[in-house]
Amino acid sequence: MFKVKQNHTFQNPMRQQIDQTTQGKQSDYAHAVGGVNQILDRHDIGISSRSQASVIDNVKKVETGERSEVNAHQREALNFGRDAFESAKKGNYKQAGVEAFGSTVNGLASLFKSIYTETPSEKQGIPPH
Template structure:
């Protein structure tokens, strides 16, 4: 999905924490998080503690099957939307624009993923119909 280089040195400690969480994970979600996280670090784009913790929680739960990728994207759409509002209200327009874009992309990813990704119950053989 995104080109991730192993020799990238993270500048932002919060982004390094996210990167450490994605290492060794196999889900599409964790791979997408890893790539976007590295791109944003290269662009010197920060992340709130709330969103960092949410992303880390999502990576862990998606990997274990406790949360669907669809739900993880929905949660990030909400969190990044909140962050965008806060950033804009503080006059941090670049940060807010990136967070708003992240919110929109996560909302779109949620809709797209919902068309073909099985829910945790479906993965356990529980048919919704």
């Protein structure tokens, strides 16, 4: 989908690990993660270890077909929502705002993907009944 800057040097090691996981992946999900991850690193926005692990797991499983992009976005909506709540409790409102926004965007992406992604039958030319 997009890379903001091809030669970006990651400042946050956790975001660099996410970037390394997206390298060479073909899914729309991995491409979106790669671009958003770079934007967030450029603006010094952190990520919790739980969400980092979840994003990496999602990228890998979406790529192999083990998880749908819809489900990956649903998982991220939940994880980023949890992170927003935890950050707000600690008084880190900037981080909480970014995480809440990420939760919302992933929820919307899940909805969009569920509406516009063909089912396996549709991909074979079999229309829905």
